[in-house]
Amino acid sequence: xxxxxxxxxxxxRRRIFSAVMDGVCTVAALFSLVILGLILTTxxxxxxAGLSPSLFTEPMKTPGNGGGLANAIVGxxxxxxxxxxxxxPLGMAVGVYLSEVGRNSRLASAVRFVNxxxxxxxxxxxxxxVYQIVVVPTGxxxxxxxxxxxxxxxxxxxxxxxxxxxxxxxxxxxEGSLALGARDSTTIIKVVLPAAFGGILTGILLAVARISGExxxxxxxxxxxxxxxxxxxSPMASLPIAIYRYASSPYGEWVDLAWAGALVITVGVLTLxxxxxxxxxxxxxxx
Amino acid sequence: xxxxAIEGSKKLHLGEAxxxxxxxxxxLIVLITLGAILLILFLSGQYAFERFGIAFLWTDQWDxxxxxxxxxxxxxxxxxxxxxxxxxxxxxxxxIAYFLTETCPKFLRAPLGVAIELxxxxxxxxxxxxxxxxxxxxxxxxxxxxxxxxxxxxxVLPSEDNPIWWWFQGAPVGVGLLTAGFxxxxxxxxxxxxxxxxxxxxxxxxxxxxxxAMGATRWxxxxxxxxxxxxxxxxxxxxxxxxxxxxxxxxxxFVIGNANRFPDSFYAPTASIASVVANEFPDADQGSMKLAAxxxxxxxxxxxxxxxxxxxxxxxxxxxxxx
Numbered sequence: 046x047x048x049x050x051x052x053x054x055x056x057x058r059r060r061i062f063s064a065v066m067d068g069v070c071t072v073a074a075l076f077s078l079v080i081l082g083l084i085l086t087t088x089x090x091x092x093x094a095g096l097s098p099s100l101f102t103e104p105m106k107t108p109g110n111g112g113g114l115a116n117a118i119v120g121x122x123x124x125x126x127x128x129x130x131x132x133x134p135l136g137m138a139v140g141v142y143l144s145e146v147g148r149n150s151r152l153a154s155a156v157r158f159v160n161x162x163x164x165x166x167x168x169x170x171x172x173x174x175v176y177q178i179v180v181v182p183t184g185x186x187x188x189x190x191x192x193x194x195x196x197x198x199x200x201x202x203x204x205x206x207x208x209x210x211x212x213x214x215x216x217x218x219x220e221g222s223l224a225l226g227a228r229d230s231t232t233i234i235k236v237v238l239p240a241a242f243g244g245i246l247t248g249i250l251l252a253v254a255r256i257s258g259e260x261x262x263x264x265x266x267x268x269x270x271x272x273x274x275x276x277x278x279s280p281m282a283s284l285p286i287a288i289y290r291y292a293s294s295p296y297g298e299w300v301d302l303a304w305a306g307a308l309v310i311t312v313g314v315l316t317l318x319x320x321x322x323x324x325x326x327x328x329x330x331x332x
Numbered sequence: 333x334x335x336x337a338i339e340g341s342k343k344l345h346l347g348e349a350x351x352x353x354x355x356x357x358x359x360l361i362v363l364i365t366l367g368a369i370l371l372i373l374f375l376s377g378q379y380a381f382e383r384f385g386i387a388f389l390w391t392d393q394w395d396x397x398x399x400x401x402x403x404x405x406x407x408x409x410x411x412x413x414x415x416x417x418x419x420x421x422x423x424x425x426x427x428i429a430y431f432l433t434e435t436c437p438k439f440l441r442a443p444l445g446v447a448i449e450l451x452x453x454x455x456x457x458x459x460x461x462x463x464x465x466x467x468x469x470x471x472x473x474x475x476x477x478x479x480x481x482x483x484x485x486x487x488v489l490p491s492e493d494n495p496i497w498w499w500f501q502g503a504p505v506g507v508g509l510l511t512a513g514f515x516x517x518x519x520x521x522x523x524x525x526x527x528x529x530x531x532x533x534x535x536x537x538x539x540x541x542x543x544x545a546m547g548a549t550r551w552x553x554x555x556x557x558x559x560x561x562x563x564x565x566x567x568x569x570x571x572x573x574x575x576x577x578x579x580x581x582x583x584x585x586f587v588i589g590n591a592n593r594f595p596d597s598f599y600a601p602t603a604s605i606a607s608v609v610a611n612e613f614p615d616a617d618q619g620s621m622k623l624a625a626x627x628x629x630x631x632x633x634x635x636x637x638x639x640x641x642x643x644x645x646x647x648x649x650x651x652x653x654x655x
Binding site (some may be wrong): 056059060062063066067069070071072073074075076077078080081083084087088091135138139141142143145146147152153155156158159160161162163165166167168169170171173174177178181197200201204228229230233254255257258259260261264265285288289292293300303304307310311314315318319322 | 345347348351352354355356358359360361362363365366368369372373376423424425426427428430431432434435436444446447449450451453454455456457458459460461462464465466518521522525547549550551552572575576578579580581582586606609610613614618626627630633634637638641642644645
């Protein structure tokens with residue numbers, strides 16, 4: 046910018062240009078919001094049309110026989126739950142390592158960098174990977190393999206939020222604890238972790254939201270199924286896979302069920318996101 | 333932490349060592365995971381790499397019957413659909429970010445910002461379904477004919493010897509490269525908008541006030557002061573979006589048409605690496621050349637994503653240090 050003594054007509058021209066660009070950006074923003082709003086409207090309209098109590102009570106059935114998505118919902122709950130059960134402790138440990146032990150060491154920098162890559166790595170490739178290291182050796186597609194894939198996707202999310210949150214805990218907390226003669230491990234477990242608890246919970250909720258909608262990795266791991274199954278070593282249904290199969294089928298009623306399923310999963314994911322925000326506010330106010 | 337305990341400070345405490353050991357091992361697991369993914373994908377695709385050599389990357393063939401495979405079509409499909417998506421989502425995302433940080437009424441900023449972040453969390457399969465059931469029919473009946481009519485004057489290369497004429501011609505079938513690009517654009521838009529807004533917000537307000545004090549207009553402050561201050565991070569945000577688009581499976585699989593061949597126009601059904609892997613995997617037998625080719629494709633996608641995401645992180649980190 047070369048700001049000379051203000052040339053009146055030039056200044057007016059610049060003001061007008063700025064106002065025009067304000068307008069262009071505003072229109073771009075409104076246009077985008079309208080498109081995104083349209084998607085949500087379509088989802089709600091088509092989803093509500095296919096929504097019925099039997100969606101939550103009946104398992105998937107062959108076309109023409111009604112049926113719902115209950116087994117897929119249960120399958121998603123099982124696999125997401127197990128994925129978090131494995132991924133959360135691992136992710137938290139990584140986050141604690143980065144924030145409390147490794148800090149700026151070379152190893153920690155490498156772990157931080159790689160974790161950020163894993164955070165956005167294509168989930169379809171995690172599916173291929175788990176296919177090769179779990180499905181092939183165990184002899185078949187299974188809910189267990191699906192859970193492992195989801196755990197690998199949850200881990201980096203939780204590691205990232207855990208580290209970020211623990212870094213926000215004031216250094217004086219740690220110094221206070223150490224001054225009382227506590228060991229590093231005691232300081233971390235009894236002082237830093239409790240102070241960061243709310244934030245870590247936020248990260249876990251976000252990870253649940255992220256993995257419960259994952260479709261691609263499950264194609265290669267838990268495959269999908271028409272039956273209720275709690276057997277972790279056999280193929281297991283999941284909501285995203287059921288939506289994928291039904292939406293690409295030629296049967297109208299399956300497509301309706303797919304929309305209803307998509308609505309259910311979107312509402313679930315958005316609720317989890319809102320919950321995680323509320324948790325975060327609650328946690329930061331408490332402090 | 334470098335504090336010294338009062339008692340027995342020099343003695344190695346077993347519990348303490350165990351605790352730290354577990355944490356370090358967890359950190360190592362992250363590194364091992366990335367290494368193992370790369371290694372497994374490469375080893376499983378090795379059969380294809382050995383058979384077709386490096387030419388696998390630019391050979392246009394996908395013939396499961398004769399066991400001939402090449403990656404050109406899905407590689408081009410991946411790069412082209414992501415490029416289309418980026419060209420749309422980048423300016424629109426910047427528009428949203430500018431709106432949210434500059435022109436939007438104050439009371440709307442927080443709720444709209446949260447709404448954008450929530451939209452970024454919607455599972456990609458929802459965007460895929462919308463693209464397939466809502467956008468694709470409109471593309472076929474309205475948008476594609478409209479574009480074709482207005483781009484007649486664009487040069488078209490001869491179609492016999494050289495089937496590559498990258499323009500807006502061909503049957504408006506609805507599903508294809510352009511539709512995939514559009515759906516990807518819509519999918520990564522909230523993400524790019526949210527990260528761009530976060531980046532713009534990191535500019536110290538003193539810098540902006542300085543700009544205004546010198547008589548700069550709002551647009552001049554943003555383009556002349558804010559953007560230069562955060563340029564690296566802005567590119568980082570866009571690269572993160574690109575990383576998402578490259579590896580996206582569900583949103584693309586629904587709308588790209590899943591024809592594993594080189595697209596001869598923007599409308600042509602084609603395939604991306606992720607969509608080929610997801611679609612053809614169920615018919616690939618254990619130990620077959622096809623499965624090896626799919627893993628080889630996966631390896632290629634991982635390497636490309638790795639480079640893009642690594643660049644994104646480096647740019648974002650640089651920005652953070654400068655700010």
